[in-house]
Amino acid sequence: MKHIIAHLNKLFESRVRLGVMSVLVVNDWVEFNTLKEMLNVTDGNLASHLAALEKHQLIRVKKQFVGKKPKTTYQVSKAGRQAFEEHLNALEQLIKGPGKG
Amino acid sequence: MDQQQAQLEHLSEIRSLMERSSRFISLSGLSGITAGLSALAGAGWAYIRLNNLDRGQYDVLDLNLNTLTEMVLIAIIVLLFAIIMGIFFTTRNAKKHGQKIWDNLTKRLLINLMIPLVTGGLFCLVLLYHAILGLVAPATLVFYGIALINASKYTLNDIRYLGFCEICLGLISALFMGYGLLFWALGFGVLHIVYGTLMYFKYER
Known part of the structure; x- marks a missing residue:
C-alpha cells in the first residue's frame, strides 16, 4: 500500500489541477477561458494552480496577442503527461486492489 | 473505504472532463431520425415526379436539364430541413x-466532416459534367460514409458504424446503377432513422 501512495503525485491532489491535466492530455493548446468554463473555477484560483503546474514544468504556456487582447494557451509537457499517467495508474491500483501491498 | 470512494469520484470526474473537452457528445439521435424522415419524404417526392415523366428508370442518361434542376432543388430543400432540425435537437x-x-470542438468536428464531404460534392459535379448520372448516388453515399468516419474522432464513436454502413451501401449501389434513388432512400433515409433511434435510446433516454 505504501509504495502505491508514493506514486500518487502530491501536485495532483487538488481537484482543479487534476481537472486541468485531464483536459490538457486530450487536447492540444487550450485557452485559459476554455479551462475556466470547463472546470467552473474563478480566474484567480485557476491562475494560481496553473502557475504551480508551470513551475514544475508539467505544462507549457504560450502568451499571444489577438488584436489588443492577450490570449494565453496551455499545453501539457512530456513530463506532465508522464506524471499524470503515473498518477492515474496509482489511483486505479488503489481502487482495484486494497488487499495488495 | 472513504479514501477509496473519494478516489473513485476523482477518476469519474477525470473521465467526464476528458470526454467533454475532446468530443462533442451532444449530437442528438432525434436529429438523425428527422434527417432520415426528410430524406425519405424527398426520395418519395422525387420518385413521384420522375414517374410522372413516364420514366421507368430513376437515373436514365438522357434526364433533361429541367428534371435535373428539380431533383437538385428537392435535394437542397431536404438538406436544409435536415440541417435546421439537426441544429435544433442538438x-x-x-x-x-x-x-x-x-x-x-464543434469547429473541429465540422471541418473534419466537411473535408471528405466537399471532396465528394466536387467529385459529383465532375460526374454530372461528364453525364455519368448513374454514379452520383453511389459517390454521395461513399463520400458521406468516409466523412462520418473522419468526424467520429470528435463526436460519439458510434457514428463510425453508420459511416461503414454508408460506404458498403454506396459500393453495392455502384454495382446496380439505375437504382440510385432507392439506395439513396436506404442510405440517407432508413440508415439515419435506425441510427438515430439507437442513439436516442442509448444516450438520451
Missing part, C-alpha cells in the same frame, strides 16, 4: 450536457 441536447454548440 442545441437542446447540448444544453442538457452543459456543452457549447459553437466552440473549438
